[in-house]
Amino acid sequence: MAEHREFMYRRLHSLLGVVPIGIFLIQHLVVNHFAVYGEESFNKAANFMDNLPFKLVLETVIIYLPILFHAILGVYIVFTARNNVNRYGFLRNWLFFVQRITGIITLVFIAWHVWQTRIQIALGAELNFGMMEDILTNPFMFWFYIVGVISTVFHFSNGLWGFLVSWGFAQSPKSQKIITYATLVVFIVVSYIGVRTLITFAYGI
């Protein structure tokens, strides 16, 4: 297998972006959205997730290792491009560029977010509504999270388009156009879910 190593790594990178990382992203934002129905709902949902059996194994296999692999190879991919949107300002070239920008923003955001929540919990902080409320009532943090969440969701949605093309599911220009619209809908809907939750934590509405 050694001969097609780069091919295998890149296909794996593409797959991991959707399964499991993309699936996890949606699950994470949907569970957090319980906050909108009240502190109680959020705490119940968060505690359920927190008390899943084999939590550390699940986290490692479904989240940490895949993101680590995707992020490391992703940064390499970002730096091997010479972006040229100023010369070739086509829509897909812009999306190619923004896919790379949002990859970097997402990396910074995730690193900070994990430090501020998961690692603090491991160090003894309590996971509850109040924790996120404390973080997000700070206006700077609120906007940092808004940018981070939208960037991540964009990266995932446009990445979903890339996944469908990179594996050869969508070939004809027409099908590629339709999935552009479909992934745009994914972007809007998932962004809404994420942003709505942040607003609840920050402003209690």
Next chain:
Amino acid sequence: MAEQKTVTFIITRQDSPDSAPYQETFHVPYRKNMNVISGLMEIQKNPVTANGQKTSPVHWEMNCLEEVCGACSMVINGTARQSCATLVDELEQPIRLEPMSTFPVVRDLIVDRERMFDALKRIKAWIPIDGTYDLGPGPRMPEKKRQWAYELSKCMTCGVCLEACPNVNDKSDFIGPAFLSLPRLYNAHPTGEMNKGERLDALMEDGGITGCGNSQNCVQVCPKGIPLTTSIAAMNRETSIHAFRNFFGSDHA
């Protein structure tokens, strides 16, 4: 008599592969319907810059002058295209000409396109029919398929898609869009199909098909209108299947 209309060219020049590039401006008498190459020919006849200095003639490459050979590619007002098929009337002035940056410069607007020749060899961009005895006629190709394949066969290795691709550069070994599409052409041919696996393997090597990041500039700039991104997605599927077959499949050739 009315004043003679002129066309202004700003040309990025380079005397040798290792010397530093510099710019020179030229005014050329305007003629109706002139293309960029006819402007370069005027400069060749009278190599005097805009401020009256005598200079060496500007070098460029050309052959067919009808957009089929691919030799005359250069960056015209920021985008790579064929200088023989680019009309001066359709351009903003001054017209800026640069060599394609993806390739090493030989002189002025002439670049070394050898990497594309290497790429053609890598993907076996031919149909092997030579043998030690007459193999007889090959299988026939349906007319409809031939018409479809003809569109893919218009590739003239002009290098414009490589120049426009953000992933073809000195930091990556990506082979370039044209060479992801050509294997589809040769694999579609009834005789070429016999070496299908080899071409797919070549696409799966380092710098192969996974170098594509779907910026899709190639299909926008291709002077021959080749459906490059459709080809790439099709070969993405072929290589995905090929990889699964190699791994999970039996010991097929």
